[in-house]
Amino acid sequence: MTLAANAVRWLAGRKVIVDGVSVSVEPGQTLGLIGPNGSGKSSLIRLLAGLRAPAEGDVLLDARKISGFGRRELARRVAVVEQHSMTEANVTVLDVVKLGRTPHRSALSPWTGADDDIVEDALVRVGLTDRRDQFWHTLSGGERQRVQLARALAQSPSVLILDEPTNHLDIQHQIDILRLVEDLSITTVVAIHDLNLAARFCDRIAVLSEGKLVTCGTPAEILTEELIADVFGVEAHVSTSAHHGRLHIQFLM
């Protein structure tokens, strides 16, 4: 599915957080959102996920306005992994992943074998099959993100939206999560801090600054030394990695 934002604007009180941003992501592609803290990444993510309604502009899913979708209809197509997931409830890994089936079931419809298969498949994908009975509050940050990813996969979405899924994870778990997402080959939007990871895992990157879209393109087109200096205010050296052929960004400090 194609997901697109068309000149969306969003305000918190009177403050403009997202200011006329247009981005789109083609089926099966991964769009990365980068930008400094407070540049509007998370807000744009919420608009794209339909969790907030834009004050102006539209979000389109296959050229149809998402405001025209029913909540459940949308949740069967678009799954979201938030930056932090917190709960006081004493839920297990399996309980959480099963939540992903919520939009596919009506209020009292029974749990089916097909639901079981989908949940099992999601657990296999994130490598947590043997942890299914473990309690949420005993999991590490990386495991929690994998559980949430499995929950999102259990939604059987066509579009996956992730808000800084690698935040607070160590480097190994950062790469694990992004590899998992890469292997899914569904339409993905991911807000991400680490420019090297963005360059490595995204097909296209949109750069945000102060709520506005600075530029959008392939990593090689836009991750230039000038842009990094302009937007992030740091001096960097950009080269092509001899190892994986993608961009490699070194910060000069």
Place this chain on the structure above:
Amino acid sequence: MTSSRIRPWVVGTAGVLLVLAALLVAMIAGVAIGEMTIPMKTTAAAVTNRLGLTDIPVPRIQEAVIWDYRLSRSLVAAFCGAGLALSGAILQSLLRNPLAEPYVLGISAGASTGAVSVMLLGLGAGAISLSVGAFVGALLAFAFVVMLASGRQTADRTILAGVAASQLFNALTSYIVSTSANAEQARSVMFWLLGSFAGVRWPDVALAASVVSIGLVVCIWHSRALDAFTFGEDAARSLGIAVGRVRVVLLLVTALMTATMVSMVGAIGFVGLVIPHAARFIVGPGHMRLLPACALVGALFMVVADIVSRIIIAPQVLPIGVVTALVGVPFFSVILYRARRVA
């Protein structure tokens, strides 16, 4: 291990039957125990006579005490416990706050104010009943708490807003009682405010039964949605839950159940707090099982609490709120302490 594992549904069914049996025993005890000593045989006969099953001669007065006073009282206690426990479970899940319950959030206080306004001030000029007054009061308290705690809804803010609401509405109630009631009224209102099943009769049973049954059905209908609230409102929304609608419906149902109970038996605290936690401990956090479990365990708890309130200083009756608070406050402290450690 050679022994095969027992299937979960067997354990579940056995648990339900066990609690039902305990509830039945407690209700029988509730009917049999009282100021007037009536033999068990007579008690049983009085009940079966009225149910049209038997026609055993029983002294009129004894039959009346059994049927009109004690049985109705036990039934109201059961429904009241179920309704309050259910309300607590819903509020805890919806507000994602382990300390939420109608009493702590000041909703019971609001309902009391509403009921007292109708009772003593004659608000509504007889056109509205005590229950309606209580319902309006409960909604006002709810609105007050939601307004104060809006924005970043953290656990502390919601509870603080609840404290403010409790203080405000209790003050209003006291003001109304001090200015508008004579000594006799004031005494009975104060006793009623602490919770008392003394005055309930069969029409109360009918009201409590219908409100709690409707509440239970509506809540169970929303149990999937409540599960989806595990990780907060945005997470629920992204799972396809119409968050706004679910919130309004469930908060209204909670207010209705609380208001009905308060208008009937006064503000009874901590049942809505203790029971959901106990039930969660037994059946886990899934609402499809948790909500019926809350209703059952809540009913059992309240019937037992009512019996305790009647025998502990017999022949006098302790306000039921005193009994539940004596159990509830230590429990509340433990949760508060644990919540602090987790955060």
